Each structure stands twice: as C-alpha cells, then as structure tokens.
Amino acid sequence: MNIFDFFRERKKGSTASIAKERLQIIVAHERGQRSKPDYLPALQQELVDVIRKYVNIESDQVQVALENQGSCSILELNITLPDR
Amino acid sequence: MAKILVVTSGKGGVGKTTTSAAIGTGLALRGHKTVIVDFDVGLRNLDLIMGCERRVVYDFVNVVNGEATLTQALIKDKRLENLFVLAASQTRDKDALTVEGVEKVMKELSENFEYVVCDSPAGIEKGAHLAMYFADEAIVVTNPEVSSVRDSDRMLGLLASKSRRAEEGGDPIKEHLLLTRYNPERVTKGEMLGVDDVEEILAIRLIGVIPESQAVLKASNQGVPVILDDQSDAGQAYSDAVDRLLGKEVAHRFLDVQKKGFLQRLFGGRE
Numbered sequence: 001m002n003i004f005d006f007f008r009e010r011k012k013g014s015t016a017s018i019a020k021e022r023l024q025i026i027v028a029h030e031r032g033q034r035s036k037p038d039y040l041p042a043l044q045q046e047l048v049d050v051i052r053k054y055v056n057i058e059s060d061q062v063q064v065a066l067e068n069q070g071s072c073s074i075l076e077l078n079i080t081l082p083d084r
Numbered sequence: 085m086a087k088i089l090v091v092t093s094g095k096g097g098v099g100k101t102t103t104s105a106a107i108g109t110g111l112a113l114r115g116h117k118t119v120i121v122d123f124d125v126g127l128r129n130l131d132l133i134m135g136c137e138r139r140v141v142y143d144f145v146n147v148v149n150g151e152a153t154l155t156q157a158l159i160k161d162k163r164l165e166n167l168f169v170l171a172a173s174q175t176r177d178k179d180a181l182t183v184e185g186v187e188k189v190m191k192e193l194s195e196n197f198e199y200v201v202c203d204s205p206a207g208i209e210k211g212a213h214l215a216m217y218f219a220d221e222a223i224v225v226t227n228p229e230v231s232s233v234r235d236s237d238r239m240l241g242l243l244a245s246k247s248r249r250a251e252e253g254g255d256p257i258k259e260h261l262l263l264t265r266y267n268p269e270r271v272t273k274g275e276m277l278g279v280d281d282v283e284e285i286l287a288i289r290l291i292g293v294i295p296e297s298q299a300v301l302k303a304s305n306q307g308v309p310v311i312l313d314d315q316s317d318a319g320q321a322y323s324d325a326v327d328r329l330l331g332k333e334v335a336h337r338f339l340d341v342q343k344k345g346f347l348q349r350l351f352g353g354r355e
C-alpha cells in the first residue's frame with residue numbers, strides 16, 4: 001500500500017477498512033511465524049553473542065530464516081557487519 | 085461418546101461464558117443431555133450466568149482430587165431435565181488442574197453425556213490450553229474489533245497444533261466462528277468490521293452472529309441463559325447458532341440495521 005492508497009482509504013471515511021487492512025497484514029505475518037520451529041529465536045540470539053565476541057553488532061543485524069524446499073530445509077543466515 | 089465442544093477466544097471478556105451458557109442450554113432444549121464445564125479456575129462465573137451459584141457444593145478440582153464424585157459435583161439445572169453444570173474451583177492454585185486430571189473427568193463425562201461444553205478462561209496459558217486440549221469442536225468467540233480478531237487467529241493456530249487431536253495426528257478440531265457483540269449500525273457507518281471482513285481474515289466457518297444486545301445483561305442479572313429469552317434478538321441468534329451446530333441450514337438474522345416502520349415506532353412494537 002502506498003501513501004496515496006492510504007489517504008484514499010481514509011477519505012472513504014472508514015476506520016473499519018483500515019482495521020481490516022491492518023489485521024490482514026499482521027495476521028499473515030503471524031501465521032508465517034507460527035510455522036517456524038521454536039528454536040529459531042534462541043539460535044539467532046546465540047549467533048549474535050558469538051559474533052559480538054569479534055565484531056560489535058546489533059541484534060537485528062543477524063537475520064535467520066528457515067525455508068522449506070521439497071524434501072530439505074535451508075537455513076539462511078544474513079549477517080550485516082558495521083561499516084569499517 | 086460425547087462430543088466435546090470448547091468455547092474459546094484468546095482475548096478476555098468477549099462473551100465466552102455467555103456463549104457457553106447459551107449454547108449448552110440450547111443443546112439441552114433440543115433434547116441432548118449436556119454438561120457445561122467451567123474451566124476458569126479462580127474466576128468461577130458460569131454458575132452465576134446459569135443461576136445456580138447457591139447450589140455449588142463441590143467443584144471440578146474436588147473431582148480431580150477425588151474429594152467428591154462427579155455425581156456429587158454435577159449441578160442439575162432447575163429448568164431443564166438434561167442440563168448440568170460443573171463449577172470451576174475458586175482456588176488460587178494455578179496448578180490445580182492437570183492434563184491427567186482433566187482427562188479423567190472428560191472421560192467420565194463423555195460416558196454420561198451427549199455434549200460436554202467447555203467454557204475456557206481467557207488467555208493462551210495453561211487454563212485455556214486444558215479447556216481446548218480434548219475438544220472435538222471449537223467455537224471461537226470473536227468481537228468485531230482488531231485485538232479480538234488477532235487473538236482469535238492466534239487461538240486457531242493453537243487449536244491446530246497444541247490439541248490432543250493435533251498431537252496424536254487425528255482429524256483436526258472442527259472450528260466455528262461466532263461473532264458476538266455485533267452492531268449492524270456501526271458496520272454500515274464503516275465504524276466496525278463487518279461479518280464478511282472477519283470471515284475473510286479468519287477463514288473459518290461462521291456459525292452465528294450475535295448482536296450487541298441489552299438482553300444479555302438482563303439475562304445475566306437474573307441468572308437465566310439468554311437463549312431462554314426467546315423474544316430477544318440475542319436469544320434468537322444463539323438459537324440459530326445451536327441449530328447450525330447441529331447441522332441445520334439456517335439463514336443469518338440481525339446482520340442488517342433493523343429499520344422501524346412509522347407505526348412500529350409509534351407503538352414500540354418489535355420486528
């Protein structure tokens with residue numbers, strides 16, 4: 001949704017349609033989280049702790065994602081190191 | 085073997101106890117031997133809504149602990165022959181109920197009743213988990229409001245993954261959406277999520293829409309389940325929901341703003 005759509009919605013005067021759109025987004029996001037294994041947040045935190053021994057990073061600079069591809073799963077790590 | 089129904093929501097105060105009392109009573113009215121079980125340990129309230137608060141001697145936890153038999157603890161409804169209530173314990177001990185304890189009671193109830201209606205506490209913690217764990221079907225009570233809808237979706241996720249059926253790989257719990265405290269006027273004005281909106285987001289079968297109604301408070305004041313007020317909009321809406329639960333096709337009522345005609349306004353008649 002871009003900013004113009006946002007105002008168009010508002011113009012319709014309907015707070016209910018804003019509620020619906022917000023719900024659709026958050027519910028879709030949370031359903032995605034649900035199918036992830038429980039250990040991902042802990043894994044992410046431990047990775048951050050290990051990397052911090054060497055480089056100073058924020059916890060949101062490590063992204064962990066698990067993707068299912070047919071018979072196997074791929075664990076994707078994305079670590080952003082600060083500018084040198 | 086009884087059918088075990090859980091009335092659940094995640095969010096508090098959306099109308100679970102009102103619904104448990106109404107649906108349980110509706111099932112009994114239609115001739116099914118029914119027990120309504122209060123799972124809200126420490127916050128017993130179903131007894132008040134059912135009007136049997138002065139007759140509670142033993143509760144759910146007493147039965148689990150072997151301090152009373154089920155027969156001693158079941159409270160027979162004064163109005164309906166085949167309707168019973170099992171009260172929640174007022175103990176502050178959060179661990180008073182266990183999976184094993186609940187299983188034992190559910191098993192015994194299943195052998196003696198056609199329907200076991202479980203009134204879940206709010207939240208997604210232990211109490212709510214125990215209330216839904218043995219369920220065959222779930223009535224997810226939702227208000228047309230953002231936090232209630234989100235919490236209902238959360239609860240649907242738990243029903244699909246943390247129930248006994250899910251853990252043992254059985255058929256999934258059959259889920260029904262019950263939208264309550266619905267105000268068609270505000271929906272028309274665009275101030276409230278409509279039935280279609282909530283149905284679209286949660287994507288489960290709609291079993292009923294209960295309007296926001298003054299009859300609910302009046303009924304609870306008197307300890308009479310609102311479904312017994314068959315002149316009221318909420319009572320009729322609950323009645324339709326029970327029929328749908330039993331597999332009947334019934335058109336939804338009370339979804340549109342009820343316009344009063346000139347004469348009706350003059351004489352205060354009801355439509």
Ligand SMILES: Nc1ncnc2c1ncn2[C@@H]1O[C@H](COP(=O)(O)OP(=O)(O)OP(=O)(O)O)[C@@H](O)[C@H]1O
Nearest residue numbers: 096097098099100101102206265295296297300301
């Ligand atoms: N359709 C309705 N119209 C008007 N008021 C309603 C309606 N349904 C429920 N209420 C009111 O909402 C309040 C909460 O209802 P109820 O106790 O059934 O909710 P609950 O989900 O069981 O709450 P808790 O999570 O605390 O157990 C009560 O005061 C009840 O009278």
Ligand SMILES: [Mg+2]
Nearest residue numbers: 100101124129
């Ligand atoms: Mg309640």
